[in-house]
Structures are given as structure tokens and as C-alpha cells.
Amino acid sequence: VDDQESFAVFYRAHRDELHAAVTVTLGDHQLAVEAVDEAFVRAAERWDQVQDMDRPAGWVYRVAVNWATSWRRKWLRRPTLPAAALDQPHHDVLPDPDLAEQLASLPVGQRQMLVLHHALGYTVPEVAALLGVAEGTVKSRVHRARLTLQDRLGVEDGTV
């Protein structure tokens, strides 16, 4: 029961934030709902380990994005369905359609790093640890993604 309660506290504290972050990452509101719920189920499956992590919300975010990416890939491979139709994100529910469109053009790894760093407030070492890559890799990919988006969106420069 204690585990169930601690899980519920964690869920209520992070669910909306994670849903928003995954929505911006994927550009798909409904897929983000399913992905985040699936990631929370997986967290509950091994809650004794996840709750001891430094950043359990980051773990759920990563699992959600990976699950959704994998799900999309499988559906895009279905020969009997129009892949282009399935690939259409629901831009209409996103608060910033232009940003969503340009984010969607980036590799999913770069999107993840941008959202973790800028939206969820993780430091570069935390993002690196969460995604299992070197800090230098995070820095260079975030930098590259920012240059791309700044160029396409015409926004101001900033620092990572």
C-alpha cells in the first residue's frame, strides 16, 4: 500500500508536466497521453527501482518517448495503411504550431534533449545521464538543434 501511495503522489506531481513535454516532443497530444500512461505503468512495474532514481520523472519521459517512437515506427511499416496519414501529428491542439512543425523536423534524439533541457529544466549532465550519452554529445546536439530552429523560426539566440 505504501508503494501504491508513493506512486500515486509521484503520478499526480508529474503527470501533466510529462504529458506536456511528451506532447511537444512528439507533436501529438493523444499519442502523448497513451505514451505517458504506458510509461507510468512500466514505472509501476518496477516501482521499487524507479522511485530510488535521482530523476524518476526523466525516466518516465524517456520511456514514453521511446515507446511512442517505436509504436509509430511499427504503424508506419504496416503496408495496408496509408503511412502519410498516420504520420500526421495533431497540430491543432498544440499551443505553438510553428514550433511543433519545426521540432517535428528534428531527429527525435535532439527533440528529447531540447525538451528535457529547456522545458523540464534538466542540466546537461542530467540529460546526458538520463539518455546514456556523453555530456559533450548533449551539448553539441542541443546546439545544433537550436541553430536549426533559430534559423527556421527566426528567434533570438540564447545560450545552452
Place this chain on the structure above:
Amino acid sequence: MELSDRIHDAVNRVAPPPAGDPGLLFLRGQQRARQRRQGQVATGLGVVLAIVGLVIVQVVTPTMPSIVDQPGAVTLPLPERGGVAAEFVNGHPVFVVHDDRGQVRVLDAVDSHEPHGMLKVLAWCRTSQVFEDLWHGSRFDSQGRWIGGPAPTGMAPYRVLTVTDRNVVVGDRLPAPARARERDLPSGPSCDDRTALYLPNHPADPTVLDDLVIHTPPDGDTDLTYLTPERILGLDPRS
């Protein structure tokens, strides 16, 4: 607005999804964990059973009473495919035949033709691919079937119990088959008409020995004709 602010702002303005039920998600997760554990137990059991099976096959089986341990069962080395080897089963000369198709036969090397109660040991001629009685000219094909000469039967086979990559395990000697259809072959000693090596006072071509597979006696005397049963047993270097 800076890019980082714009991303942050976009995330903050995403409409929250309908409220979920963490209790339900937690129970679903716990259910999956139970299924995963059960699957791991089943997999573990499968691995244990597989290991036990392997141990039985690798270790226990050879110690169990088996055909290999049958009284009289003998393990002989297996020649290469297409080869014939002269071996002994309990001191008795035999030929192990491993034909081109992988079939293995073990045949009694003692000729069924026993003039005056004396015995002769057959030879395998590599060039003609027949077993020959180099004294009286009886011949047998690679399966031991009689194809000519005075021998009353074919070559007696031994029961083949097990064949591995390296060995053949043989059991008891089986009755010799009756004569098969006779072929038109020249009579008399011959390994492709080159020898009467064992015929006294007859010109011999010593190179024929290169084409023969015979049970060479320990004393080096290659005359395998008219042997007593004791002399037959004495052919085996281990006897």
C-alpha cells in the same frame, strides 16, 4: 522570445489530459511484474530442464546399461567415407566399410570357403573395389555379397549398434547371406589381374600390396591363406 523560453512556454500551455487513475496504472504495472516473474520462473525451469537433459545425455547415458555395454559389443575406429579398414572384433578379423553414401557395414573377413578345414582371410582390393580370396578367387562386393568363386555364401555381417563421427560399435555376428547372382568375373587370384602373391611358385607383382587392405600379421607375413583358427586369432596385434 528566446528559443528556450518559447519551448518552455509551449510546454506550459499544453492542455492537460483528462485526469487519470494512478491506482489503476499501479495495479496494471504490478500485474505485469507478476507475469514477468512467472515468465522468468518458467524460463528458468526450462533452462534447468535443458541442462539436466544435457547432463543426462552427456554424462549419465554412457554409464547407463546400453547397447555399447552389451556383452561382446566392440568399438572400432571408423574409416573415412569411401574407405575400408581391416579391424578385429575380439581378435577375429573384420572389415569396416564406410561407403560413399555414409553407410557403415562391418563384415567378417574370414572366407566362407574352407577347403580341408583350413581358413583364409579375405583382402579388400582398392582398385577393383571388391573383397577377394587371393588363393581361390572368391569375390564379394563392398556390401559383402558373393559375386563369384567357390565361397558358399556372402560375407557374414556384424550387427552395427552405433555409429558416431569417429567410431562404430558392433555387436554379435549375424548369419552369412546366401549367394547372390553370379557376375562374369575371371576366376583365380586377382587384384586387377596383378597377383598370385599367395600362390606358391607363381609370379607375383609386389606392387599389388599397395592396393590391398589386409590384416597384416604382427610377424609381417602377409600370407593369409590356409590359417588355423589359432593363427587367425594371432593376426590381432593386441592378442
